[in-house]
Amino acid sequence: MTSLLEALEASGPAAFLRTSFYLYPLLSAAHILAIGATVTSAMLMDLRIIGIGRSISVERVIKYLRPVAMMALGVAVVTGLLLFSVRPLHYVESPAFQLKLVVVFAAILNAVAFNILRRRAEVSKRPLLILAMLSLLLWPSALIAGRFIGFLS
Amino acid sequence: MHVRLFARTTIVVVALLAASVATPALAHHGWAWTQNSFSKIEGVITKIYLGNPHVTLDVDVGGAIWRVELAPLGPTTAAGFTKDAAAVGDKVTAIGNRSLDAKETRMKAVRIIVKGKTYDVYPERAQNIDKPA
Numbered sequence: 369m370t371s372l373l374e375a376l377e378a379s380g381p382a383a384f385l386r387t388s389f390y391l392y393p394l395l396s397a398a399h400i401l402a403i404g405a406t407v408t409s410a411m412l413m414d415l416r417i418i419g420i421g422r423s424i425s426v427e428r429v430i431k432y433l434r435p436v437a438m439m440a441l442g443v444a445v446v447t448g449l450l451l452f453s454v455r456p457l458h459y460v461e462s463p464a465f466q467l468k469l470v471v472v473f474a475a476i477l478n479a480v481a482f483n484i485l486r487r488r489a490e491v492s493k494r495p496l497l498i499l500a501m502l503s504l505l506l507w508p509s510a511l512i513a514g515r516f517i518g519f520l521s
Numbered sequence: 522m523h524v525r526l527f528a529r530t531t532i533v534v535v536a537l538l539a540a541s542v543a544t545p546a547l548a549h550h551g552w553a554w555t556q557n558s559f560s561k562i563e564g565v566i567t568k569i570y571l572g573n574p575h576v577t578l579d580v581d582v583g584g585a586i587w588r589v590e591l592a593p594l595g596p597t598t599a600a601g602f603t604k605d606a607a608a609v610g611d612k613v614t615a616i617g618n619r620s621l622d623a624k625e626t627r628m629k630a631v632r633i634i635v636k637g638k639t640y641d642v643y644p645e646r647a648q649n650i651d652k653p654a
Contacts, residue, residue, distance in 0.1 A: 386573055386594075387594065389594075389595055392573040455572070518550045519550050
């Protein structure tokens, strides 16, 4: 694991980012944008599922926002990995970073579980509501944990 | 029913937010986590990180390893502290604001001195070093 992180740290992109004046902040901005889009689209879907915003059907909201959420998550992961590569051994020790990874992982699992359950006609609405509420908790928690990476030693 | 569910969720989210804000967080962003007065440490550099987002030095001060945080990479190099300025094993003097937690060997440096050269990584703050308190 450590040797993998050391290899990442020694990689070309990491070395370039480490000393770049423009690219690092721009990448950081892209990461924030992607996180914003992921968390917002996930929360809008969750809110609709628990009954907020009834002027649009659940199906249409999900059809529109799920690809947005997935694409944004992909961008967030790639930009996040690049930002991480600058100082991997430093970040893995950060409790905020560790917590963020766990919460993001839980939020993704929750979304996968939701999609599996939703496709089954026999499943009642209640478990789906609970998963939507969980999602509504997990995504902002991931954001908060991530924000604390810069503030916790 | 849905509204009540939502209200409950909102309460939990807000509570979570409040809990994380209330954590006695020791930042390296900003100065909220440091003492207002300056401290000075002298030691030997054991590690240099010259990169984004912040430049840091690990300094051995009589056996205790201090984490000395400088400015972000841009301002730090603008102050003249580039990769040729210091090496592991060099003696360093760091003047800055140490952590409010007296047990923590961590400082946000305003000025560092290596090999007789002075680097003011936070020039506006460094102006106050020589002023009487």
